Amino acid sequence: MLINTVLLFLQSALPMFIIISLLLLRLTAESKSIVTPKNLIGITCLAITLVFLLNQTMEKTSQLFEGKGTEIVFSFGFIIIYFCSVFLFLLNNKDRFIKVKQALALVIFLLVFSLNGSHFMLYLSSYWTQTLQVESAGLESLFIGIILAVGICVSFAILLYFLLRYSDLNIHPKTSCYLLLFFALGQLMQSILLLQQVDVLPLSYSLWNSSNFIAENSEFGQLLSVLFGYEATPSFMQLITYLTAFIVPVLMSNNRHFVRIAFGEKS
Amino acid sequence: MIKDVPKYCNLFLLMSLFFLCSPTVEAKRPEYHLALKKHLFYPAQIIIPANKKVKLVILNYDNSVEEFDSFDLNREKVIFPKQKSIIFIGPLPVGEYHFFGEYHPNSARGKVIVVEINNTQAVSHDALSSKQGGLDVN
Numbered sequence: 001m002l003i004n005t006v007l008l009f010l011q012s013a014l015p016m017f018i019i020i021s022l023l024l025l026r027l028t029a030e031s032k033s034i035v036t037p038k039n040l041i042g043i044t045c046l047a048i049t050l051v052f053l054l055n056q057t058m059e060k061t062s063q064l065f066e067g068k069g070t071e072i073v074f075s076f077g078f079i080i081i082y083f084c085s086v087f088l089f090l091l092n093n094k095d096r097f098i099k100v101k102q103a104l105a106l107v108i109f110l111l112v113f114s115l116n117g118s119h120f121m122l123y124l125s126s127y128w129t130q131t132l133q134v135e136s137a138g139l140e141s142l143f144i145g146i147i148l149a150v151g152i153c154v155s156f157a158i159l160l161y162f163l164l165r166y167s168d169l170n171i172h173p174k175t176s177c178y179l180l181l182f183f184a185l186g187q188l189m190q191s192i193l194l195l196q197q198v199d200v201l202p203l204s205y206s207l208w209n210s211s212n213f214i215a216e217n218s219e220f221g222q223l224l225s226v227l228f229g230y231e232a233t234p235s236f237m238q239l240i241t242y243l244t245a246f247i248v249p250v251l252m253s254n255n256r257h258f259v260r261i262a263f264g265e266k267s
Numbered sequence: 268m269i270k271d272v273p274k275y276c277n278l279f280l281l282m283s284l285f286f287l288c289s290p291t292v293e294a295k296r297p298e299y300h301l302a303l304k305k306h307l308f309y310p311a312q313i314i315i316p317a318n319k320k321v322k323l324v325i326l327n328y329d330n331s332v333e334e335f336d337s338f339d340l341n342r343e344k345v346i347f348p349k350q351k352s353i354i355f356i357g358p359l360p361v362g363e364y365h366f367f368g369e370y371h372p373n374s375a376r377g378k379v380i381v382v383e384i385n386n387t388q389a390v391s392h393d394a395l396s397s398k399q400g401g402l403d404v405n
Contacts, residue, residue, distance in 0.1 A: 058345075058347075059347045059350070062345065062347060062350065062352065063350065066353065067351055067352050067353040068353060070344075070345065119345075122332065122345065123334075126331065126332045126334075126370055127370065129331070193341070196355070197342055197344065197354050197355060198353065198354065198355060199296070199320070199322070199355040203320050203355060203356075203357060203358065204358070205358060205360070206341075211338070215338075216338065217338050233341055
């Protein structure tokens with residue numbers, strides 16, 4: 001139960017903590033920051049309301065499109081997260097497009113929070129009620145597991161924030177941008193997996209199986225999955241999509257012609 | 268606000284819309300049924316043909332939420348009480364693929380057995396279905 005709860009947190013809640021670190025890093029770098037106490041309270045309330053609404057409607061959503069509703073709705077959300085993150089990655093000029101970047105960051109935060117949060121709430125409430133029915137000692141394990149997992153997630157998010165800030169200043173100025181892109185790739189991989197699960201995208205054989213090396217259901221595997229979209233048994237489609245979804249934005253951001261257009265410079 | 272966005276982002280926006288609106292076609296797949304009652308899967312094992320994509324219909328007769336989970340099949344699906352859920356698996360090579368209910372991993376367990384079927388054997392999906400037994404859940 002203890003390990004299950006920790007894994008549950010890493011799977012569902014860690015993306016929320018990581019995206020907070022990444023977006024804080026991107027947005028506090030702006031001259032007109034969106035991160036003010038008033039905004040934070042408002043955005044948090046909005047995110048919690050969305051989590052609650054999505055959690056309440058999840059059962060009905062699951063029955064849409066002949067039982068494929070959850071996958072289709074969630075994958076749509078994950079795809080939007082990817083594209084918004086890519087736009088944020090491309091608009092990497094410090095003091096330009098601030099309003100656009102703030103809007104994109106808000107969409108990413110709300111989607112990540114509501115999609116992962118609603119799943120997490122469902123797991124937690126189900127675990128909670130079913131543990132109470134089966135064994136009273138399970139409640140203690142669940143409680144300790146939650147405290148441990150929150151500690152891991154918060155510690156990791158803070159460590160990531162300071163590491164990336166250091167890296168942005170001293171090693172490579174776009175480190176946090178690239179990590180945001182990798183995070184978005186992870187979300188995109190989830191959407192592909194969900195769409196393959198309900199046969200909206202074609203299923204195919206796995207290209208390799210690295211489960212013996214890093215199991216996807218292990219703590220480290222979950223972390224890699226959230227940070228980089230790690231997949232132990234990727235299909236050909238997943239691999240091609242991953243590479244394309246990474247290479248295209250990187251090429252666009254490095255293309256001098258695009259950069260000149262973006263920043264209004266004359267050739 | 269949008270007017271300020273660089274032109275190359277418009278290209279990416281077009282790509283995004285194309286990706287989001289791309290049409291999908293679903294082919295008819297062999298169908299297999301799985302029921303969940305009293306936190307047990309019926310049947311506990313399903314035999315499916317190798318190298319074929321199949322549709323797995325899971326019915327939850329219990330009053331609690333369960334999650335169909337399989338690391339071998341790379342599938343995860345929440346099944347709400349008294350509801351039906353659908354997932355697609357395969358094409359898979361010959362072998363055994365375990366699955367379990369995440370909330371009752373000790374009782375709700377089962378496996379998908381993938382077997383080779385060649386044309387000369389002329390074994391149909393109905394024959395496979397009869398091999399694995401009925402859904403005795405009532």
